Amino acid sequence: MAKLGRMHARWVWLGMAVLLVWVALKPVTLPMRISPATQHFYDVIAGLPKGSIILVGASMGPGELSSVGPMVTAVAHQAFSRGLRLAVFDPNWDQGPTIVGNLIAQVAAQMGKKYGVDWINLGFKAGGAATLELAERNLSQAARGVDANGAPLSSFPIMKDLPALDHAHLGAVFALSVGSPGAPDFWLPYLTQRINVPLLVGPIDSYVPNYEPFVASGQFAAMLDGSRGAAQYESLLHYQGGATQAADGQTMAALYAVLLIVLGNLGYFAERRLRARPGRREARA
Amino acid sequence: MRKEGPLIVMVGAALVVVIAHYITAINRTGFSTSFDNWVSVTMAVAVGLGLVGMTQVHMGNVVKRRAGFGYSILFLIVMYGFALLGLITGTGAPAFNWLFQNLDVPLGSTVFALLAFQTLSAIYRTFRFRSFEVAVFILAGVAVLVGSAPIGDFLIPHWSSLSSWLLSVPVSSGFRAVALGVYLGSFGVALRILLGLERGHLTGAR
Incomplete structure (x- = not known):
């Protein structure tokens, strides 16, 4: 029994790998209860007037694709189905706009939406807060006049309705947040708080507790x-x-973690009992 | 003047940007926009400096045949190969995009996914009921872990509500206290830099 608490890490990993492969081959898809937070997220986008533009803050790297990628795809689905438009941009995360742009391009192709009309990828434009402040006054200048592929912005109809990232032209900002700079230390203070536009956030799981105060405060x-x-x-x-x-x-993974906690503690208490036995203590002495 | 010069430039630029934020007349002069443009250019130059720095470090590894210098060779090939491809074909070209999507993205995701295995291993080794405090920690952890997965509500209705409450009330209040301290500290440091009292970043002195 004491051995249960001393299992080598490789067996722990193997168990996890087997379970993940198994569930990938045979999905179980349990029913889900929609939390008020998710419902509210949906409602905010649903409440935007048709034709509104949502800025997608692509603050992510390749590592977070599996965590926040589905959020981008889902937002694109809801936005396009409601006649909303999307603009991808990020002045901090160099790889984010390419990844997010590719995800949105897939949804746009499925839903018959046109690049430059229904959505645009402004790409990564270095400069952080300064670039974003500039975009608040003149987006084309902040984006150096070209989109992510180097095409002139003046050739895209969507840009006529988005000369600047301000209250008059943006419906909402959907910011991915996987680290710093992210939603609370970048998009909130340098854009949405200044221009009074709703900030929708898509964080990785580990940041959810950190961000709860910003949701509670309405920021x-x-x-x-x-x-x-x-x-x-x-x-x-x-x-x-x-x-x-x-x-x-x-x-x-959750069930397996609970099983490991139980096994680890069974082994821990068995070992403690073994150490506390008088015969063992004497034998050691 | 080596110290005072950069300090005057920095404080002057910072004051213009801060004041322009509050006074529209100064904002209209375009100074603030120019400074924002300069930052963008400086950041772009910083990327180039990073390239030079990385090249120096890894070339040093190769020239001196340090342990693992083969990785440095590989790194240089990939870095310059990718940069050249981007410069020649453009970052929107199919070849560049294909490499990015099929090498960079899956490799990055794989490294991130390995965290799950490490976390499980850590949970197994450390979550032991050694004391009352640890027991509370473990039970709260399990409540959030299982409540975050669909299985939580499947096993016990409204388990996810308990998980959400734990995150939004006790965890959130604790984090808010930490965040307030961090923000007040950051504001203090920013103010000291703006007033020229903090000069360590200019001279490298501690």
Whole structure:
């Protein structure tokens, strides 16, 4: 019994790998309860007037694709189905706009939406807060006059309705947040708070507790609770995307973690009892 | 003047940007916009400096045949290969995009996914009921972990509500206290830099 608490890490990892492969091959898809937070996120986007532009703050790297990628896809689904438009931009995370742009391009192709009309990828333009402040006055100047692929912005109809990132031209900002700079230390103080536009946030799971105070204070208009929130959001939109598939893995990982805690403690208490035995103490002495 | 010069430039630029934020007349002069543009240019130059720095470090590894210098060779090939491809074909070209999507993205995701395995291993080794405080920690952790997965509500209705309450009330209040301290500290440091009282970043002195 004491051995249960001393299992080598490789067996722990192997167990996890087997469970994840199994659940990927045979999905169970348990029903999900929609949390008020997810419902509110959905409602904020649903409440935007048709034609509004949502700025997608692509503050992410390749590592976070599996966590926040499904959120981008789901937001694009809801936005395009409601006649909203999207603009991707980030002045901090160099790889984010390419990844997010590719995700939105897939949804746009499925839903028959045109690049430059229904959405645009302004790409990564270095400069952080200074670039964002400039974009608040003149977006084209902040984006150096070209989109992510180097095409002149003047050739895209959507840019006529988005000369600046300000209250008059933006419906909302959907900011991914996987580290710093992210939603609370960048998008909130340098854009949404200044121009009074709702900030929707898509964080990785580990940041959800850190961001709760911003939701409670109303500084974040709405937030998806990590991959759980993303799965619920997909469920609201009536489609099964990456987050729904990941939810099965999350279920297995949670159950496996509980099993490991039980096994570890069984081994721990068995070892303690073994050490406390008088015969063992004497033998050691 | 080596110290005072950069200090005057920094404080002057910072004051213009801060004042322009509050006074529209100064904002209209365009100074603030110019400074914002300068920052963008400086940041772009910083990327180039990073390239030079990384090249120096890894070339040093290769020239001196330090342990693992093969990785440095690989790094230089990939870094310059990717940069050249981007410069020649453009970052929107199919070849560049294909490499990015099929090498960079999956490799990054793989490294991030490995965290799950490490976390599980850590949970197994450390979550032991050694004391009352640890027991509270473990039970709260399990409540959030299981409540965050669909299985939580499947096993016990409204388990996710308990998980959400834990996150939004006790955890949130604790974090808010920490955040307030951090923000007040950051504001203090920013003010000291603006007033020229904090000069360590200019001279490298501690």
